Amino acid sequence: MNVLVQGAGALGGYFGGRMLEAGLDVSFFLREKRAAQLRKEGLKINSPEGNFETADVTIYTSVEEVKNIDLVILAVKGYHLDQVIPQVTAIVRQTGAFVLPLLNGVEQLDRLQEAVGSEKVLGGFASIMATLNEQGHVVHTSGNSAVKFGALHDGQVEICEQLEEVNRLVNTNLLREEDIKKHMWKKYIFITSFSGITSAMQLPAGFVVDNDASFTTARRVVYEMKLLAEMEGVAITDQEVEHMADKLKRFPKEATSSMHQDMRKGLPLEVEHLHGGAFRLAEKHGVTIPVIETLYGILKPYENGKIDGQV
Incomplete structure (x- = not known):
């Protein structure tokens, strides 16, 4: 199986690197600036799961x-989706490849299916805490990592079986899920809460769970997202929701979201893709999500990165 990873930030660099480490045929499609950095520095991963580097x-x-x-493993931020869809469309047209998007949220599925056809777009997402350092090396900070994927169309079963076989070779987890859309929603629910509260507070997880008011806010986001999932035909139980909310309490006190990390660095945020996407779904179904709407309003000014004049 020949794999093209589109994007080599922390996400694409890590999982693409792990597949390279296993001897798989992996290439990267990048913007010129990141391509030049990767050619100069090589691909380097620092991780509790084992370091890896290659030129x-x-x-x-x-x-x-x-x-x-x-x-094609699409490993870009949500705010780059508009830019990459024409590229993905052209690549699929000339190669016949399937597309596995690892973006947070759910809106990307409809967008990509409209562009390349529903039979070509798998469901999937990644779970990892990682960032790039100044040299562009991947710094993986948690003790585990995973890509979960699954078929959304009968014609995708064979490619999913091939990717499932890869799991035994790689130093990470590539896990096939039968109900991938539900798993995507569970990730979307949690990341909307975790990224929203840590970024709005500009503090890591420990400060969220140590303050009842802050934890209540995060928990209410989870329940508002559960409502949207149900409106979209995805059943999430109260027990599953409580497990998501309590997950915050199990993080190390210094742990934080990738959105908060980006905010601290003055980088663009996925607020429109995550919280904005939730707001659009609420409007579509005629429901209100006041806590998410408030977080959306707080974070929206930082969407494009550091605000001029701000420290």
Whole structure:
């Protein structure tokens, strides 16, 4: 199986690197700036799961260069989706590849299915705490990592079986799920709460759970997201929701969300893709989500990164 990873930030760099480490045929499609950095520094991963580095990385920066690809792993931020859809469309058209998007949220499925066809877009997401350092090396800070994926169309069973086989080779987890859409929603519910509260407070998890008012806010986000999931035909039990809320309490006190990390660095935020997406679903179904709407309003000014004049 020939895999093209589109994007080599912490997410794409980590999982693409783990597949390279296992000897799989993996290449990267990147913007020029990141491509130049990767050519200079190589791909380096620092991780509790084991370090890895290689200078032997195949990189493409133009669609015309891409040939013989079976699977595109889309590992970009939500705010880059509009930019990459034309590239993904062209790559699928000339290679016939399937697409596995690892973006948070759910809106990307409809967008990509409209662009390349519903039979080409798998469901999936990633779970990892990682960032890039100044040299562009991947720094994985948690003790585990996983990509969960699954078929959304009968024609995707074979490619899912092939990817499932890869799991035994790689130093991470590539896990196939039968009800992948429900798993995507569970991730969306949790990350909307966790990223929203840590970014709005500009504090890590320990401060959220140590203050009843802060934890109550995070918990209410989870229940508002549960309502949206049900409106979209995805059943989430109260027990599952409580488990998501209590997950905050099990994090190390210094743990925080990738959105909060981006905010501290003055980088763009996925607020429109996550909280904005939830707001659009609420409008679609005629329901109110006041806590998410409040977090959306607080974070929206930081959407494009550091605000001029702010420390």
